[in-house]
Amino acid sequence: MKNTTLLVSALFFLLLQTNDSFCQTYARNGMVSSSSKIASEVGIDILKKGGNAIDASVATAFALAVTHPAAGNIGGGGFLVFMDSTGTATTIDFREKAPLKASPKMFLDKTGNLTQGKNLYGEESTTNHIGAKSVGVPGTVAGLYMAHQKYGTLPWEDLVQPAIDIAENGFPLTWSLFQAATFFDSNSPIVFLKDYFKKDNGELIQFGELWKQPELAHTLTAIRDHGHDGFYKGDVAKEIVRFMKENEGIISMEDLNRYTAVERKPIKGAFKDYDIYSMPPPSSGGVALIEMMNLMELAVLDSIPFNSTAYVHLVAEVMRRAFADRAEYLGDTDFNVNTPIAKLTSKEFAKKRFENIDMSRASVSDSTKFGQLYDGSSTTHFSVADASGNAVSLTYTLEHSYGSGMGSTKLGFIFNNEMGDFNPKPGYTTTSGLIGTDPNLIQPEKRMLSSMTPTIVAKDGKPFLIVGSPGGRTIINTVFQTVLNVLAYNMPVDKAIEAMKIHHQWFPDGILYEKGLLSPDTAKALEKMGHMMVPIDGLGELMGIQIDADNKIMIGASDSSSPDGAAIGY
Structure with a gap:
């Protein structure tokens, strides 16, 4: 009997330490799931040293700036959702801002057309994504510093040092x-x-x-020693401004000195017995997520099998409506004070939107109205949970993969090209996805609209699901479907992440779907209903944590599409 007990205990211990085929990890004391195994390990080390989820998030984020340069960054910006052990949620907005010299028509030529050029991949592209003028004022360092100052516990220096060590030692x-x-x-x-x-x-x-990245290590050392001012003032800031002047950029010392992160009240919604917390504008993710979950709550999901024709049709129609509303209404609420967030996230509004869904036929996206703006694909997400019940969901980005591709050789990091997330041509909307609506036009110090959707779902007032994804324009929908899979279809987090996903963004009017995960017969049936079906390799690169409060277990999952990602727990 004693030997049997020991064997069972040993097998359980192995279960807690081992990933399964879906990159799932079990732990009791802490969990970090990110796009870099090295960065996840850095976060776990901070938790082991007594740091909380915020401390681990700061350290993980700086480590990603070294190990995941396509998106982990100090040259970009993003959003953080935090829920403490009491169930109180807040968010920190460190989205990039337009420089003071920015203007609504800054990317148009004399004839009013978007100018063209070669992007970092050698391809033809519009100049709102090219060159130093495309760089928004970075926010990452300010956001991480604010999070630490308000909610961290370990010394700031201890959280930045691991990234310095990785950059110096390689x-x-x-x-x-x-x-x-x-x-x-x-x-x-x-x-x-x-x-x-x-x-x-x-x-x-x-x-x-x-x-090895000695220049980046030097920049990180300034941030370690001087915090916020180590990036936005002093030698680093002077070099940023020098670089911008030399390369026809418009970021000034005043832009850097004036930049601040903002703590904002989260968008909150409810689905069945769960509370959902996500980012408010300038991210559109939280509003769209809650609107779509409200719509799905009105459907009789028990009669709609997952992955069926009816399921895909319904989800696409829900996405179509939310993304049309996004294009019409959402932007930086510091500039658009009348944004109807309460209406868009209300159950009553969802009922009106749900009434005109025809379950036998695809709706038509009206090309005279609204469409969808989208981030580039260079975004990364990580989720963190600690033993005390604190949780962080953090998504940040450079816009395109490797951002603008530009950087100072003295600083060692890549600048974003986030100015491309503004509406580039006022009043001009096309069926191909170019949007010209007013809420997201370029203005000095305005934050560009984003699709990033870091999210925490709570059950009984405690963190239950922590999730987010990169993927540019698809972020909102991949997070939405993952949350829906867990809450409505009772999937564990790893299966919810790996399950088939679709994407519809109002304009262009078509359903992107993951080929190989949707049956050909279902795709044909949807085409007969009026949907244009577009197969693609994959959607999202989700990082999630699910908390089983009854068994006191954290379940971490890293999307199998992430080549270097890992969920690490202890």
Whole structure:
């Protein structure tokens, strides 16, 4: 009997330490799920040292700036949702801002058309995503510093130091980073990006070799020693401004000095017995998520099998309505004070939207009305939970993968190209997805609209599900479907992340779906209903944590589509 007990205990211990085929991890004391195993381990080390979820998030975020340069960043911005052990939720908005010299028509030529140029991939693109003018005032350092000052427990220096150590000592270049390095070496017209993964002798760093970033380590050291001011004042700020002037950018010292993160009240909704907390504008994610969950609550889901024709049709129609509302109403509420958030997230409004869904036929997106703005794909998300019951859901971005591709060789990080998230041409909306509605037009110091949707779902007043995703324009819908899968279809977090997902964004009027996960017969049936079906390889790269309060277990999941990601627990 004693041996049997020992065997069962040993097997249970292994279960707690091992990932299954869906990249799922079990733990009791803390969990970090991010797009970089190294960064997740940094966060766990902070938890082991007595830090809380905010401390671990700050350390993880800075580590990602070293190990996940496509999106982990100090040259961009994002959003953080925090729920403490009492069930109190708040958010921190550290979205980038338009520089003081920005204007609504800054990317138009004399004829009123968007100008063109070569992007970091060597492709033709509009200039709102190209060059130093496309760079918004970065917010990441300000946001992380505010989170620490308000809610952290360990010394700031202890949270930045691990990232400095990784940058100075190097880490083995992963296969995905090596693939990016070889591509940029051959294809990118941007010198900084071509040289980004090279040694001092000009040779490309090979897969498995140590990649050291001394310039980034130096910048991080200034941030470690001086906090917020280490980035927005002093030598780092002076070098940012020098770089901008030299490259026709418009960010000034005044822009950097004036930048502040903002703590905001979260968007809150309810689905059955769960409370959902997410980001308010300038993120559109929270409003759209709650609106869509309200719509789905009105459906009789017990009679709609997951992945069926009726299911995909209903979800697409729900997305269509929420994204049309997004385009019409949402922007930076510091500039658009009459944004009807309460209406858009109300149960009564959902009933009106739900009434005109025809379950036998696709609706038509009206090209004379509204469409969808979208972030680029260079976004990353991580989720954190600690033993005391605190939880963090954090998403941040550079906009496109590797942002603008531009950076100062003295600073070692890549600048965002977030100015492309504003409506670039006032009053001009097309069926291809170009939007010109007023709420998201460029204005000095305005924050551009975002799709980022870091979310915490609470059960009985405590964190239950912590989730978010990159994916640009698809972020809202991948998070929405993951939350729906858990709350409505009772899927565990790993299965909810891996399950088939679709995306509809009002304009263009079509359903993107993950090929291989939707049956050909279902796709044909949806086409007969009037949907344009567009197969793609995958949607999102979700990082989630589910908390089983009854068994006191944290279940972490890293999307299998994330090549370097991992959920790490202890």
